[in-house]
Amino acid sequence: MFHRKKSLWLFLLPGLLGLMVFYVVPFLGGIYFSMTDGTISNRFVLFDNYKQVWGNAGFRLGLQNSLVLSLICAPVIFICAFILAVMLRALKEKSIGFRNVLLMPYLVPSAALLIVWMILFDYGGVINRAIVALGGQRVLWLDSGALRVPVVLLYIWKNIGFSVVIFSAALSSVPDALYEFAMLEGAGPFQRETKITLPLILPTAFLVFVLAWVNAFKIFKEVYFIGGAYPHDAVYTLQHYMNNMFAQLNYHHVTTAAYSFAVIVFVLFAALYASKGVRGLDR
Amino acid sequence: MTDRTLRHRKKRRPIRPGRILSFVLLSLVCALVLLPILLTFLYSFFPMSEMKAFLGTRNNYAQDQWMDILLSPAMVSLRQHYSVLIEKPVYLQLFFNSVRYTLAILAGQALVIPMMAYALSRFRFRGRDTLFFIILMLMLLPFQVTMAPSVLTMRSLGLMGTRWAVILPLVFSPFYIFLVRQYMVTIPPDLFEAAMMDGAGTWRSFVHMVLPISKPILGAAAALSFADSWNLVEQPLIYLGENQALMPLSVMFNQMTSSEPGIAFAGAALYILPALLLYTYFQEDILLGIQLSDMK
Numbered sequence: 001m002f003h004r005k006k007s008l009w010l011f012l013l014p015g016l017l018g019l020m021v022f023y024v025v026p027f028l029g030g031i032y033f034s035m036t037d038g039t040i041s042n043r044f045v046l047f048d049n050y051k052q053v054w055g056n057a058g059f060r061l062g063l064q065n066s067l068v069l070s071l072i073c074a075p076v077i078f079i080c081a082f083i084l085a086v087m088l089r090a091l092k093e094k095s096i097g098f099r100n101v102l103l104m105p106y107l108v109p110s111a112a113l114l115i116v117w118m119i120l121f122d123y124g125g126v127i128n129r130a131i132v133a134l135g136g137q138r139v140l141w142l143d144s145g146a147l148r149v150p151v152v153l154l155y156i157w158k159n160i161g162f163s164v165v166i167f168s169a170a171l172s173s174v175p176d177a178l179y180e181f182a183m184l185e186g187a188g189p190f191q192r193e194t195k196i197t198l199p200l201i202l203p204t205a206f207l208v209f210v211l212a213w214v215n216a217f218k219i220f221k222e223v224y225f226i227g228g229a230y231p232h233d234a235v236y237t238l239q240h241y242m243n244n245m246f247a248q249l250n251y252h253h254v255t256t257a258a259y260s261f262a263v264i265v266f267v268l269f270a271a272l273y274a275s276k277g278v279r280g281l282d283r
Numbered sequence: 284m285t286d287r288t289l290r291h292r293k294k295r296r297p298i299r300p301g302r303i304l305s306f307v308l309l310s311l312v313c314a315l316v317l318l319p320i321l322l323t324f325l326y327s328f329f330p331m332s333e334m335k336a337f338l339g340t341r342n343n344y345a346q347d348q349w350m351d352i353l354l355s356p357a358m359v360s361l362r363q364h365y366s367v368l369i370e371k372p373v374y375l376q377l378f379f380n381s382v383r384y385t386l387a388i389l390a391g392q393a394l395v396i397p398m399m400a401y402a403l404s405r406f407r408f409r410g411r412d413t414l415f416f417i418i419l420m421l422m423l424l425p426f427q428v429t430m431a432p433s434v435l436t437m438r439s440l441g442l443m444g445t446r447w448a449v450i451l452p453l454v455f456s457p458f459y460i461f462l463v464r465q466y467m468v469t470i471p472p473d474l475f476e477a478a479m480m481d482g483a484g485t486w487r488s489f490v491h492m493v494l495p496i497s498k499p500i501l502g503a504a505a506a507l508s509f510a511d512s513w514n515l516v517e518q519p520l521i522y523l524g525e526n527q528a529l530m531p532l533s534v535m536f537n538q539m540t541s542s543e544p545g546i547a548f549a550g551a552a553l554y555i556l557p558a559l560l561l562y563t564y565f566q567e568d569i570l571l572g573i574q575l576s577d578m579k
Contacts, residue, residue, distance in 0.1 A: 001407050001472065007485040008406045015399030016414075018455035023421050026432035033435060084312065087305035094306075100566060101313040107506070107562040107569075108320065109514040111536040112551040115338075116319040116326075122341045124350040138346075157316065162573055169574040189301060210423075211576075217425040221516040225537050238427055239517060246521050251434065258431035265425055 034256040049256040059257055062241035070216035072152055077163050077212045085167035086193055103161035110158055114225040121150045145234035154222045163208050170204035327552035329356040331363055331545035338544040363549030374550055381531040385512040391454030400463035401489055421457040446529055448522035459504045465575045466500035503572025506565040513558055
């Protein structure tokens with residue numbers, strides 16, 4: 001550890017400057033900005049912008065959809081990633097190829113996949129064929145509220161590998177002897193995973209959930225590719241609202257919407273963190 | 284009694300039905316995961332006319348109409364690839380826009396991020412923990428929240444509508460500062476003491492010791508950052524506004540393929556290819572990088 005070295009500034013300054021200019025200062029300045037009206041006199045109006053934004057149906061719809069979509073994606077990713085990681089562990093060294101395949105989509109640009117998605121989910125596409133073959137009705141995937149399904153699947157397809165890798169790393173740190181012992185005591189596979197594995201990797205599990213959730217807030221690309229700037233109401237996200245406000249050069253409402261969202265996210269984090277802390281005390 | 288059972292088990296190495304089940308299920312899941320990528324590459328070798336006709340049968344709402352399931356081409360053809368690479372300059376133009384953004388962002392990050400991570404991990408100074416906490420917060424905040432204020436900066440700097448508006452904020456991306464810092468913290472302090480004994484200052488320790496040791500994480504950060512930059516959508520849409528000439532391929536791809544359906548799949552395949560090559564090359568590093576993003 002270096003103390004009181006002048007050279008610190010050489011290393012720190014470029015990054016610090018950039019963080020300040022592009023993130024921290026505008027973040028703080030934006031709070032004031034969101035409380036002024038956009039006129040030439042630039043009056044201070046306190047919460048007027050917030051009232052207007054919250055009164056806007058587009059904002060509420062976008063906020064609601066972003067939360068709903070992320071709350072569908074996060075648990076699905078969490079559970080599937082855990083199961084996949086457990087199966088990978090069962091295969092030991094043979095699992096490497098599978099793991100590499102699962103992570104691959106993370107690097108693949110989703111725009112390039114869109115065209116295949118459109119074919120699979122077309123009204124006359126393979127997915128509907130399968131549904132009809134199983135005795136169901138065709139679904140209008142791309143032109144109705146059902147658009148949520150292909151959007152969520154595209155998102156999960158791309159992002160699940162990331163969570164699987166984090167889970168796998170955590171699972172490998174659980175000693176095998178614990179499982180042997182549990183087996184002797186007569187615990188079934190389901191019990192072993194929920195009673196031994198999950199509690200032991202709880203901090204990692206918490207992190208996986210939070211990351212999956214925060215990242216799912218930004219679901220937008222997937223919708224934008226399929227539905228454009230004004231998609232079906234069921235998938236109109238917060239980012240759509242903000243983009244459309246930008247297009248109208250309404251910067252005040254964009255920043256106001258951003259901070260409203262920030263407050264909600266902070267409250268959710270705090271609640272999640274507190275609930276985890278409480279559970280930690282129980283044990 | 285238990286002792287004997289244990290020894291017995293060890294010798295026999297129990298065959299777990301779980302292993303077979305895992306193998307089968309994982310094979311299925313992986314096949315599903317690979318399917319869209321394989322289809323894209325497969326369809327890119329179909330003749331243009333066949334693909335155009337195939338894509339033309341989409342959005343047919345007649346109850347008795349189905350799209351064909353195409354698996355083998357009438358004839359294998361490189362015509363799509365030829366068309367994308369040589370006949371239609373639009374695609375290449377957009378492709379190189381994407382390349383330009385990616386290279387600029389990676390170059391900027393290479394200059395800024397290792398130095399910042401070094402300062403955060405190896406120097407003790409006032410406010411260091413606060414700074415690290417701010418970086419963590421910025422990293423966890425949803426994109427919509429950090430994006431809106433930085434537009435204010437772009438406007439006052441007069442950068443809206445230029446390439447720099449997309450590039451600059453990403454150069455200082457908090458996630459990569461965090462990631463590289465997590466790795467550098469684990470370098471044993473003895474090494475630094477030894478380097479100081481040999482007369483190396485902070486700069487020489489950085490260049491000759493820290494950078495070479497950090498190679499895996501730098502590779503991981505570069506690969507992950509490549510994946511982000513190659514897939515930019517939100518930032519260009521906002522910062523570039525209507526300036527279509529500067530848009531990267533990721534934003535325009537959809538539009539391009541609907542106007543030129545015959546070459547959609549070759550375009551997609553060539554767009555995926557650099558990402559796949561990079562993935563195979565940086566495989567191990569990427570895994571390490573993702574595991575390090577686990578905050579302990």
